[in-house]
Amino acid sequence: MDIPQWLNIIIRSSILVFILFLLTKWLGKKQLSHLSFFEYIAGITIGSIAAEVSTGLETNFFHGIYSLLVWTAIPFFAGMLAIKSKKARNIIEGKSTVVIKDGKIQEETLTKEKYSVDELLELLRKKNAFQVADVEFAVLESNGDLNVLLKKEKQPLTPADLQMDVAPEKVPQTVILEGEIVDSALAASGFTRAWLDVELQKLNVAIDNVFVGQIDTYGKLTVDIFDDKIKLPQSKPRQSLLTALKKCQADFESYALQTDSAEAKEMYNRNAKKLQNIIKKSQYLLNE
Numbered sequence: 001m002d003i004p005q006w007l008n009i010i011i012r013s014s015i016l017v018f019i020l021f022l023l024t025k026w027l028g029k030k031q032l033s034h035l036s037f038f039e040y041i042a043g044i045t046i047g048s049i050a051a052e053v054s055t056g057l058e059t060n061f062f063h064g065i066y067s068l069l070v071w072t073a074i075p076f077f078a079g080m081l082a083i084k085s086k087k088a089r090n091i092i093e094g095k096s097t098v099v100i101k102d103g104k105i106q107e108e109t110l111t112k113e114k115y116s117v118d119e120l121l122e123l124l125r126k127k128n129a130f131q132v133a134d135v136e137f138a139v140l141e142s143n144g145d146l147n148v149l150l151k152k153e154k155q156p157l158t159p160a161d162l163q164m165d166v167a168p169e170k171v172p173q174t175v176i177l178e179g180e181i182v183d184s185a186l187a188a189s190g191f192t193r194a195w196l197d198v199e200l201q202k203l204n205v206a207i208d209n210v211f212v213g214q215i216d217t218y219g220k221l222t223v224d225i226f227d228d229k230i231k232l233p234q235s236k237p238r239q240s241l242l243t244a245l246k247k248c249q250a251d252f253e254s255y256a257l258q259t260d261s262a263e264a265k266e267m268y269n270r271n272a273k274k275l276q277n278i279i280k281k282s283q284y285l286l287n288e
Contacts, residue, residue: 078201098140103151113140124148176213176223242283249275
């Protein structure tokens with residue numbers, strides 16, 4: 001029985017989708033990210049062959065499969081050769097080139113790489129470098145990306161520049177997902193369900209209405225709720241600071257009453273008075 005042409009195309013296309021999936025998996029993730037010249041050419045050719053084989057009913061189906069295998073094997077073995085040989089890697093994948101050095105464009109290199117000045121300036125702007133003179137060093141990578149090193153005086157300040165010690169950043173933990181508490185993430189963040197309930201009460205949000213809840217590196221809970229019409233109370237850091245100062249003052253006064261040491265009592269009372277003065281002088285600012 002002859003198969004209808006439309007059904008034959010559907011069957012051939014379905015088989016080719018599966019074969020292309022297996023071939024792409026074999027080549028690896030690199031085919032999905034940055035392509036070398038070899039891989040770019042091979043990818044175009046493989047797609048063209050697949051399209052021809054899936055619709056070209058007058059051709060031999062298996063001849064197309066053989067061609068797909070050849071075009072898949074070539075970049076695969078070229079990639080293996082590039083891993084083992086630096087010279088082969090330079091030929092197959094290309095080399096990185098310096099296009100700006102000491103704030104000056106290397107015109108010959110730029111011409112050799114077939115880039116115009118406008119294209120270079122566009123790549124620089126993507127790296128937040130709007131003046132060539134601000135750039136110490138710029139390297140055009142083999143995949144076409146431009147990596148830029150700004151001059152020291154143009155780089156943003158970091159805690160290391162100020163000789164400041166900062167706490168290490170922690171990975172934010174997703175503790176609520178679609179109204180369900182993720183206990184493993186909550187435990188990893190060092191908090192409990194009781195703490196989570198208190199924080200949700202502060203936000204006046206029921207856990208069933210939380211689409212995503214995350215704890216950041218500083219232990220603050222942020223939530224995204226299902227009902228976007230509900231406005232969550234805005235964080236007021238100034239009032240939080242005022243509350244913390246008042247609590248600290250109260251703690252000092254409490255410690256002074258609890259201790260039997262005259263020296264410690266005097267120290268606690270002295271610091272409580274200092275905090276009281278600070279609160280009086282800054283309260284009108286912190287209440288805003």
